[in-house]
């Protein structure tokens with residue numbers, strides 16, 4: 001079915017193709033013990049569990065367009081983040097994409113979020129009225145970064161954003177937390193005292209309104225991909241951060257066009273997991 005849809009997808013508009021892929025995607029987790037499988041960004045998960053739409057300190061948003069499944073350790077860590085954020089006096093955290101019920105590519109073309117080990121958490125520290133899941137469908141938390149990309153928007157940035165990022169780095173199993181370079185720079189410029197946690201906060205494209213929390217391959221899982229090497233020692237407030245701002249002023253020359261490469265295929269074990277009865 002999915003192959004047929006992919007063939008079809010080449011001949012129709014991308015939006016329709018995405019809708020067709022979404023329609024063909026599994027809607028239930030693959031039963032059985034938890035297995036996290038993947039290579040090169042492509043992967044899947046068996047035995048995923050879903051983050052509830054409401055948990056202490058957390059609310060999902062855009063549930064109709066998002067996926068909230070993950071490894072049980074991922075879900076437990078996110079619930080812990082909600083509890084700790086609430087205890088710190090923060091408003092409920094708005095939760096974005098985790099993974100699909102069985103992982104794999106999700107609409108929007110994420111090359112991560114495929115194995116139940118990634119979560120997008122909005123950096124929205126404004127008080128949130130209590131809204132139904134349906135009323136949260138069209139929420140779009142605003143960017144914290146100035147339009148020129150060089151700094152955070154001082155009208156929006158609050159010390160509580162730094163406190164939330166620190167809480168994220170302290171969760172069990174966190175590999176790294178990705179944010180816009182301007183947000184990382186704001187931390188570099190303002191965090192005093194313990195700065196060791198800055199090592200896990202790394203710059204990435206976009207991520208101006210949310211952080212992406214990436215968890216390590218959980219203990220006991222032998223089919224996880226080699227994730228990128230752990231962040232280097234130090235707070236990362238160095239030339240590696242400046243590189244991102246240099247790109248804004250003098251973007252690197254575009255690569256000479258090469259033959260389009262085929263997107264990597266899902267591992268065979270994942271194709272079986274995707275096709276397994278729910």
Ligand SMILES: [Zn+2]
Pocket residue numbers: 112113118119120211212213
């Ligand atoms: Zn993400």
